[in-house]
Amino acid sequence: MRSVWIAMTLLVIAGGAPAGTVPGSYWYVVDHITDVDEGNRVVVWAALPPAWHGQEVTVGDIVPEPVAILEDPVTGNRVVEWVVRFDHDSPPPLHTFFHFDFDFTEKPVHVDVDPRQVKPYDRQSELYQQYTRAETWIQTRGPVLDMTRRIVGSEAGIWPRVQLIYDWIVANVKYEVPGTRGRDAESVLEDRRGDCEQFSVLMTAMCRSVGIPARTVTNAWTTGGDHVFLEIWIEGYGWVPADPSLGQMLGPDGGGFSRDEVVRMMEDRGVPVGDPRWLLGNLFDQRIVMTVGNNITVKSPTLGHRLIFQSLRSGGRAAQPAASVIDGLNRDLVQGAFIVTGERLADEEAAHAMTHQRLANLFFSEGMYEVVEDVCRQSIEQYGEGVMPWINMGKVYMHKGEYYKAEAAFKRAIVGKSAKRGEILESRLWAHNYLGNCYDLLERRDMAREEYQMVIDRDNNYRGAKDYALRYLEKPFSREKPE
Numbered sequence: 001m002r003s004v005w006i007a008m009t010l011l012v013i014a015g016g017a018p019a020g021t022v023p024g025s026y027w028y029v030v031d032h033i034t035d036v037d038e039g040n041r042v043v044v045w046a047a048l049p050p051a052w053h054g055q056e057v058t059v060g061d062i063v064p065e066p067v068a069i070l071e072d073p074v075t076g077n078r079v080v081e082w083v084v085r086f087d088h089d090s091p092p093p094l095h096t097f098f099h100f101d102f103d104f105t106e107k108p109v110h111v112d113v114d115p116r117q118v119k120p121y122d123r124q125s126e127l128y129q130q131y132t133r134a135e136t137w138i139q140t141r142g143p144v145l146d147m148t149r150r151i152v153g154s155e156a157g158i159w160p161r162v163q164l165i166y167d168w169i170v171a172n173v174k175y176e177v178p179g180t181r182g183r184d185a186e187s188v189l190e191d192r193r194g195d196c197e198q199f200s201v202l203m204t205a206m207c208r209s210v211g212i213p214a215r216t217v218t219n220a221w222t223t224g225g226d227h228v229f230l231e232i233w234i235e236g237y238g239w240v241p242a243d244p245s246l247g248q249m250l251g252p253d254g255g256g257f258s259r260d261e262v263v264r265m266m267e268d269r270g271v272p273v274g275d276p277r278w279l280l281g282n283l284f285d286q287r288i289v290m291t292v293g294n295n296i297t298v299k300s301p302t303l304g305h306r307l308i309f310q311s312l313r314s315g316g317r318a319a320q321p322a323a324s325v326i327d328g329l330n331r332d333l334v335q336g337a338f339i340v341t342g343e344r345l346a347d348e349e350a351a352h353a354m355t356h357q358r359l360a361n362l363f364f365s366e367g368m369y370e371v372v373e374d375v376c377r378q379s380i381e382q383y384g385e386g387v388m389p390w391i392n393m394g395k396v397y398m399h400k401g402e403y404y405k406a407e408a409a410f411k412r413a414i415v416g417k418s419a420k421r422g423e424i425l426e427s428r429l430w431a432h433n434y435l436g437n438c439y440d441l442l443e444r445r446d447m448a449r450e451e452y453q454m455v456i457d458r459d460n461n462y463r464g465a466k467d468y469a470l471r472y473l474e475k476p477f478s479r480e481k482p483e
Contacts, residue, residue: 020105021056021103021104021105022103022104022105022106022222022341022342023101023102023103023341023342023343023344024101024102024103024104024222024288024339024340024341024342025099025100025101025102025339025340025344025345026046026099026100026102026314026337026339027097027098027099027337027338027339027340027345027351027354027355028044028046028097028098028099028315028316028335028336028337029095029096029097029098029334029335029336029337029351029355029359030042030044030095030096030324030326030329030333030334030335031094031095031333031334031335031355031359032094032095032330032332032333032334032368033086033092033093033094033095033096033329033330033333034092034094034330034332035092035329035330036086036087036088036090036092036093036328036329037088037328037329038088038328039327039328040085040086040088040327040328040329041083041084041085041325041326041327041328042082042083042084042085042096042324042325042326042329043081043082043083043300043302043303043324043325043326044081044082044098044315044316044323044324045070045079045080045081045082045298045300045307045309045312045315045316045319045323045324046079046080046082046098046100046312046314046315046316046323046337047077047078047079047080047218047290047291047296047312047314047315048069048078048079048080048100048102049102049104049288049289049290050076050077050078050289050290050291050292051076052217052289052292053109053238053239054106054107054108054109054241054283054285054289055104055105055106055107055288055289056104056105057102057103057104057105057288058102058103058104059100059101059102060100060101060102060103061100061101062080062099062100063097063098063099063100064082064084064098066080066081066082067081067082067083067301067302068080068081068301069081070298070299070300071298072296072297072298074130074293074297075291075292075293075295075296075297076292077291077292077293077296077312079296079298079312079315080100080315081298081300081301081302082098083302084096084098088328095355097348097351099351101344102288104288104341106222106285106286106287106288107285108270108282108283108284108285109241109282109283110281110282110283111234111237111238111240111241111281111282112281113159113234113237113240113281115157115158115159115160117236118157118158118159118234118235118236118237119235119236120235121158121211121213121235122235123211127213127233128213128233130213131208131213131214131215131233132208132211132212132213133208134208135294135295136184136294136295136308136310137183137184137185137201137205137294137295137310138184138185138201138204138205138208138294139184139185139186139205139209140205140208140209141209142186143186143189143190144185144186144189144202144205144206144209145209145210147189147206148165148206148209148210149210151164151165151168151206152164152165152210158212158234159234161210161212162207162212162232162234162240162242162280163277163280165203165206165207166203166242166244166247166276166277166280167276167277169199169202169203169206169244170244170247170248170251170276171251172192173188173192173193173194173199173202173244173248174192174193174194175193175194175195175196175199175245175248175249175255175256176193176194176195176460176461176462177195177422177425177462177463178195178463178464179191179193179194179195179198180193180194180198183197183198183201183310183311183320184201185201185202185204185205185206188201188202189202194245195245196227196228196229196243196245196246197216197218197228197311199228199244199245200216200217200228200229200230200242200243200244200245201216201294203230203242203244204216204230207232212232212233213232213233214230214231214232214233215230215231215292215293215294216228216229216230216292216293216294217229217230217231217241217289217291217292217293218289218290218291218292218311218312218313218314219287219288219289219290220287220288220290220314220339221286221287221420222286222287222288222341222342223286223419223420224338224339224358224420225420225422226290226313226314226318227246227287228311229241229242229243229245229246229283230242230243230244240280240281241279241280241281241282241283242279242280242281243279243280243283244279246279247276247277247278247279247280248276249262249265249266249421250262250266250271250272250273250274250275250276250278250279251274251276252274256458256459256460257421257424259273261424264417264419265419265420265421265424268419269284269285269286270284271284288339288341290312290313290314291311291312291313291314294310294311295308295309295310296308296309296312297309303325307323309321309323314337314339315337316335316336316337317335317336317337318336318337334359334362334363334368335362336355336358336359336362338354338355338358338359340354360372360376360388360392364392364395369395369396369399369400370396372392372396373393373396376389376392376393376396377393386416386417386418387413387416387417387418387420387423387424387426387427387431388413388423388426390409390410390412390413390416390431391409391410391413391426391427391430391431391434393409394406394407394409394410394413394431394434394438395434397409398434398437398438398441403438403441403442404442406434406438407435407438407439407442410431410432410434410435410438411431411435413426413427413431414427414428414431414432414435425460425462425463425465426462428458428460429455429458429460429462429463429465429466430462430463430465432451432452432454432455432469433451433452433455433465433468433469433472435451436448436449436450436451436452436455436469436472436477437472437477439451440472440476440477440478441477441478441479445476448472448476448477449473452469452470452472452473453469453473455468455469456469456470456473
């Protein structure tokens with residue numbers, strides 16, 4: 001099948017890629033295809049990395065050939081649309097992949113704003129009108145406006161207002177995954193908790209409510225996973241980054257992490273611990289921006305109507321609403337995306353092995369433990385001190401009824417080292433929960449209760465960890481499938 005070459009940014013160097021350029025690729029997999037009906041189709045939408053002031057990107061091969069490259073004229077985001085159909089008279093393909101390659105040059109962003117040099121806004125400009133208006137998820141009236149006015153008080157300066165809003169969110173909104181059920185600013189404000197996207201949506205809405213242009217930005221970490229921060233437009237300076245959810249970690253209480261854990265996460269990124277405001281105006285690298293703004297709007301030639309993604313999050317199942325449509329296939333599919341940077345995966349076989357490692361939780365949710373076991377073993381052999389391979393291996397042992405092996409695996413996860421925020425929370429919270437489950441199954445109830453109590457004492461409901469611990473503190477875990 002033909003591939004497509006699209007030069008997206010921005011910087012074209014004759015004779016090769018620019019110095020410091022890093023290769024990468026986006027992969028979306030639809031796995032465990034066992035039944036194919038007539039009239040089947042798989043439609044997937046994914047964001048292509050945009051031109052952005054903190055990076056330079058060239059997108060290369062897109063496989064399979066897309067139906068179209070769609071552009072949102074308002075946000076400037078570009079979205080690839082894929083469609084695949086299978087012959088229902090042939091054996092099922094088991095899995096299918098969609099991917100594109102890219103090269104990017106990452107760089108940190110540092111903006112030192114002098115409040116005295118900030119120029120007034122041109123309130124008639126297109127940029128000002130676009131980024132101060134209300135949108136889905138981003139309310140600018142009602143409770144959001146009322147709270148923002150209380151926060152800024154009589155302060156008239158643009159940059160001091162931004163600082164006050166940022167400081168209030170860092171101090172008063174608690175980082176949790178998942179956050180409040182509502183993804184919109186009013187829900188986050190009411191519940192005072194949220195994930196990185198909800199932090200950023202709330203601050204974007206608060207800034208807009210008092211006439212300060214702002215927008216969210218979604219990036220993929222080069223080490224895996226994704227993240228959302230925001231930018232504020234300051235006349236004379238341009239787009240200034242703000243990352244309130246990570247900023248919370250730099251405060252005195254570490255956002256629920258110990259100082260050693262915060263230092264370990266931040267030291268290789270050059271981020272000074274102890275000053276949350278460092279992440280207001282500064283942005284470290286190790287990321288590739290995938291989308292800018294919310295409510296990305298494109299018209300699908302396949303469906304024949306307009307699509308609005310409140311959050312594209314690279315694309316596919318992770319988008320809001322989901323950026324995939326699957327008809328005529330079995331229901332117990334596993335689908336998801338991951339990004340690889342620093343290398344090119346050799347072929348789909350390598351991508352399939354990576355799929356089992358990166359998307360282990362999706363396979364677990366469908367009860368396919370055996371699919372993950374071999375990859376866990378390989379990861380443990382290669383990264384013996386890692387966190388997630390040991391947690392996943394422990395879950396495999398739990399499923400097989402090998403509780404002493406599961407106990408040992410979860411203990412290894414607890415002492416494992418990681419510079420990733422999510423993995424540290426997994427080891428501090430979920431590994432203890434799973435260890436408690438093991439002790440319950442081994443009829444060591446006192447030891448199980450100690451593990452659950454450790455999670456409760458952390459007072460962090462990451463992915464429902466505290467709720468889970470409270471449930472089994474009261475009632476012993478039984479032989480149900482581990483969560």
